[in-house]
Amino acid sequence: MTLYRLEGLSVTIGDRTLVRDVSLEIAPGECVALAGASGSGKSLTSLSPFGLSAGRIGGSAMLAGQQLAGLPEADLSRLRRAYVGFVFQQPLTALTPHLTAAQHLAECAMQAGGPRPDRAALCHMLEAVGLADPLVKLKRYPHQLSGGERQRLMIACAIAHRPKLLIADEPVSALDAHLRGEIMALLTRLRHETGMGLLLVSHDLASLEAHADRVLVMQGGQVVEAGGSATIARAPTHAYSRALWEATPSLRGPLPGDLPAPGAKLVEACGLTVRFAGAGLFARPVTAVDNVDLSVREGEAVALIGGSGSGKSTIGRAIAGLGPVSVGAVSWRGEPLKPHRTRDQRRWIQPVFQDPLASLDPRWRVSDIIAEPLVHLRPDLTAWGRAGLVKKALQLVDLDGALADATPMALSGGQAQRVAIARALVAEPQMLVLDEATSALDPLVGAQIVALLKRLQREQHIAMLVITHYLALAAQFCHRALVLDAGQIVEAGPIMELIAAPQAPMTQRLVAAS
Amino acid sequence: MRALILRRLLTAIPTLLLVLIASFALMRFAPGGPFDGERPLAPETRAALEAAYGLNLPMGEQFALYLKRTLTGDFGPSLVYRDFTVTQLIADSLPVSLTLGGLAIILALALGLAAGTVAALRPGGWADEALMLLATIVTALPSFVTGPLLALIFGLWLGWLPVGGLGDSLLTAPQFWVMPVIALALPVAGAIAKLARAGLAAALAQEHIRTARARGLSTGAIIVRHALRPALVPVVSYLGPAAAGLLTGAVIIETVFALPGLGRYFVQGALNRDYPLIMAVILLYAALLIAFNLIADLLYGWLDPRSRT
């Protein structure tokens, strides 16, 4: 008995057909996943039949025997209210900020006509999704909960009225790596307990094998491959599916063994502590980084891994001379390095940031952006000399010289990040600090940037401090890793050992999520 | 919440102190002030002033005296209205201004919120464009143009409403209040309409509205429970400046329609250099503005819990 069936579904916005000929079936208790890069049409496919996105649908969409295509909004609303629950990607923006958790839950529990739940029932709902201290959490507003707690609340709201079908649109993409595994496991457990069907939209392919029964890979609005999740994960046939899987490193896949050997010690931080003044009139200072030791050698890539708020970006900035240092010392080849850097000192370490478009001045041209470090750090060069180095930098990152006159608005995410890397390389630094350099990029584009970084590592012997929350990514080209939690280092060592035998609980969660 | 009130009061004190010092300095040293000898003062007034200000005391003690008298609400005699103290003048005219302002803000909120909501429900539609253009025109109309215009049309030409002055009271003679309140309220109503429309349109475009729709809630429930509070944020943020606008607008309206309110006394006092009166009015208005801003901040905290750090 099928719970939800799509046959030949198409979605049109205006006069453009964005999704074409999608067919799938979900039985009660089953999980079907839609995978693909952004723009593949997976969100449209999952939300349009229920009237929650801008598109109009063609073809057939049957929910428990009821045809959804062509239904007016009032009827769709009635069906959503009674039978379907939704989990969205960004719980911070998806939950009304001025309602408490209790108010959200009560509204959802009553939406299908149920009675107003009492305090005990509300606590029970929060416990069912794994939230501790339910009485305290009930009085909180969404912005007062952590990312993981918010998503659990969103899930609790989505199932409060006991829907038959749950639609989860990228439920874990906005969460830190170590939380993803837990939330996916929660969804699977709920599915088994209640017999709910689950339509999962995701680009986190690593988790699909364990949590989905069947997978449909989408590209450009069409399904290019469909089958059992195990088959597709291990042996994808279509070229796009293969590219997608390869672009998403996981610890199950092969790991590189031959990384170039590191040389002498470059940067060393001892007892690094960074404190910030608290917000508000009477707040206490916040310790973002607590007594951290780290070192990077020539040609070595060291990974700094942790969730958001763990202090990794703060460490990166302190080392790059872009952020404050409260206690402790940073040294370069044995000489102390103060937070306020001289011109020559700036040449040694250069940063690459997470959001490529935000790291380029929107009003400058690409050639000026790349030349900026030269203007200040190489005053000995003439304009002609600078232009030559800019050209070299563009070649180094595989960018077409014609882009030199473009502004950032005309660039794609991948191109923009290459420009940022070119700018970082143009002054010939000895070390790069990469702060989540691929997190904001599409998986396929991100894989290209990683390939570029590996090439630079091999050919230029540049040292790298790689800040990321993605352990499997770091394993592709890093020698050592330090795991950070709440400003402190909980585990450190060669990355292979960390993966093989994680000691700290944080590390174990990271490994499990990969 | 408490921290916010505390912070506001802490900021308010230096402001009021600033005003007090400035007013004291102005009174003692400004040309044409009461102590210049430029104008002849009646001996009783002179005696009262000297007693009030202790002119023979050292400067610091004079200021302390002035401070003490201000805190007890004694602003001294008016220089222009010989038989009255400033406090009496204020007490007589403040109710008129407060009524005018109070009615104006109620009217402005009613009109503005209604227009803004209608416009926001169909953004880009003809009602939206028409209402917003009307709102822009209305905010660009200075009250000293609308006031006389209304008086011209409804007072002189049509003869429906009296052109100036005040009847016995609001309840027995409401016709005297109609045009002044409308002229005062219009620019504020226009601004509120634009802000309400922007606020509601922005609130309805947010992601959490999609979640509310996903829950199958009715349109009314979505608007009232999920969109209304964020929509009101820009309107509430405007309440402080709105109060300021009403205060200045009231000055003009009272002059145009010959209403015996505080604003009119202020203008007369300014033109006639009645410094005690001027300074008392400024102090009063500063205090009112601060109070209004505080109310607006508190409301703002209720509307958006995220701002309550």
Added chain:
Amino acid sequence: MSRIALPAIIVALIVLAALILPALLPWSHDAIDWDHVRAPAGSPGHLLGTDELGRDRLARLAVASRITLLVALAAALVSMVVGIAWGMIAGWAGGRVDEAMMRIVDALYALPFMFIVIVLMVVFGRSILLVFVGIGLVEWLTMARIVRGQVMTLRQRPFVLAATASGAPVRVILLRHILPNIAGVALAYLTLTLPGIIMIESFLSFLGLGVQEPLTSLGILVKEGADDMDVAPMGLLVPGGVMVTLLVCLTLIGERLRDRFA
């Protein structure tokens, strides 16, 4: 873009007329035509008639528009320079400096500035310079707040950090990275402060405190028209109409610019 074009064209026409007309008209704005006092529109030599003293209304309108626009622009520039400087310093410095500077802004915001300006006018006399400066000092607070907000947002953007990493000194970052990026917002709010300034000037003139004879402004014309409105309503409606048109067009332009940049 047509939403800016129409109001912009209207404003341009008014500016043009204000600049050119006085040179073309036979009567100047303060010359008295003893033969034609209170002449209706269309009288010889007086397209819009004359006022109660025999002065040509059209010439007065043109000169008044000039003065009003001049005052508005000068005051707006004062407010812009002070506001941008204040906002940039506070936004960039952050921490205690920012807190102190913004507390001052908050304290000044609470003052009923209108009244302070009036008092200053009364005490120190009525020079047109004081009118510019006084009005400009009223409006800079909002500009400072907005610029400070923008600068704080931009300061956290990675491209500013990257500029620091490239060795750029603070001076260079502020001038070449931050300023160009706030220019759009500053311009939009500048266009929005112009209507406010024109209103303040008119208000002052209405009370007899703004621009003084022999000069005239739209505010003065409206006041004279209001005083006279039972006899010659056009004396109120025409200058009032020009003022309202100017205000509405400037507001529309400012809003469109703000929507584009902020």
